[in-house]
Amino acid sequence: MLGGYHTEYSSMKLGFYLFSEYINMFxxxxxxxxxxxxxxxxxxxxxxxxxxNLIAMIGVAALFxxxxxxxxxxxxxxxxxxxxxYDQLMNLGWKILIPLSxxxxxxxxxxxxxxx
Amino acid sequence: xxxxxxxxxxxxxxxxxxxERMYLPAIVGGMAITLKHLFKKKVTVKYPEQKREFSKVWxxxxxxxxxxxxxxxxxACGLCALACPAEAITxxxxxxxxxxxxxxxxxxxxxxxxxxxxxxxxxxxxxxxCPKEAIFLRDDKIVMSEFGRKPFVYGKDIxxxxxxxxxxxxxxxxxxxxx
Numbered sequence: 012m013l014g015g016y017h018t019e020y021s022s023m024k025l026g027f028y029l030f031s032e033y034i035n036m037f038x039x040x041x042x043x044x045x046x047x048x049x050x051x052x053x054x055x056x057x058x059x060x061x062x063x064n065l066i067a068m069i070g071v072a073a074l075f076x077x078x079x080x081x082x083x084x085x086x087x088x089x090x091x092x093x094x095x096x097y098d099q100l101m102n103l104g105w106k107i108l109i110p111l112s113x114x115x116x117x118x119x120x121x122x123x124x125x126x127x
Numbered sequence: 128x129x130x131x132x133x134x135x136x137x138x139x140x141x142x143x144x145x146x147e148r149m150y151l152p153a154i155v156g157g158m159a160i161t162l163k164h165l166f167k168k169k170v171t172v173k174y175p176e177q178k179r180e181f182s183k184v185w186x187x188x189x190x191x192x193x194x195x196x197x198x199x200x201x202x203a204c205g206l207c208a209l210a211c212p213a214e215a216i217t218x219x220x221x222x223x224x225x226x227x228x229x230x231x232x233x234x235x236x237x238x239x240x241x242x243x244x245x246x247x248x249x250x251x252x253x254x255x256x257c258p259k260e261a262i263f264l265r266d267d268k269i270v271m272s273e274f275g276r277k278p279f280v281y282g283k284d285i286x287x288x289x290x291x292x293x294x295x296x297x298x299x300x301x302x303x304x305x306x
Contacts, residue, residue: 088158091154091158102150103149103150103151107150107151
């Protein structure tokens with residue numbers, strides 16, 4: 012139950028460990044927000060004819076809000092399921108999530124094909 | 128067997144169907160619960176700054192009462208020490224001098240009265256045993272933490288309430304036993 016580094020490290024070393032994990036979480040959130048959720052773009056903002064500087068500032072805010080939403084999601088899941096049993100996690104990943112993503116791919120392809 | 132609580136549930140161990148084996152619906156349900164708790168009123172308090180009200184039946188630090196004239200009620204009879212299951216109370220009796228009539232109510236008094244707060248289990252039996260209504264457990268004070276063991280032996284300097292009538296410790300709630 013007690014993960015290795017929780018017992019091996021204490022004080023600032025554990026602090027660095029956890030800090031690096033949170034940095035990792037931040038970077039992963041940033042990548043997800045940039046690649047899949049439009050980065051600094053907000054929908055409908057180009058139609059408002061705002062000054063460029065304002066749009067840039069809103070873009071930065073939008074990116075960070077997206078990143079923090081992802082981080083909140085990470086923490087939310089982590090505190091909801093503190094310890095997912097590993098065999099169940101493997102079942103979920105291999106047997107459920109991967110087929111679901113393949114299904115998603117197929118449906119997306121089908122929709123694109125039909126729309127064109 | 129009779130269930131111990133009304134919340135007991137019979138657990139059925141049957142094979143899960145595909146929907147249940149997906150875990151995702153259960154996980155989403157769990158996340159809804161955690162999100163709901165995020166907006167609930169917190170049950171914890173920030174202790175040293177924020178304090179909860181004590182219960183009326185709280186048994187905290189002891190106080191040795193004085194009577195209305197400011198004389199100590201304790202006569203060092205030793206019944207509290209006898210009643211104490213933790214053997215936390217020690218006392219030495221002494222005879223009152225004629226000049227000390229305003230300090231002690233009766234001819235015998237406790238020259239030394241010590242309670243070892245590390246031994247004390249705050250059961251309140253001393254309070255029940257006392258025939259002179261001299262010792263009470265306060266309902267408004269916790270025994271504080273210390274850095275060593277020595278300071279936990281509380282002497283008369285800590286236990287006896289102040290002579291000043293305005294600084295007397297109110298134990299009327301415990302005396303009446305209305306709870």
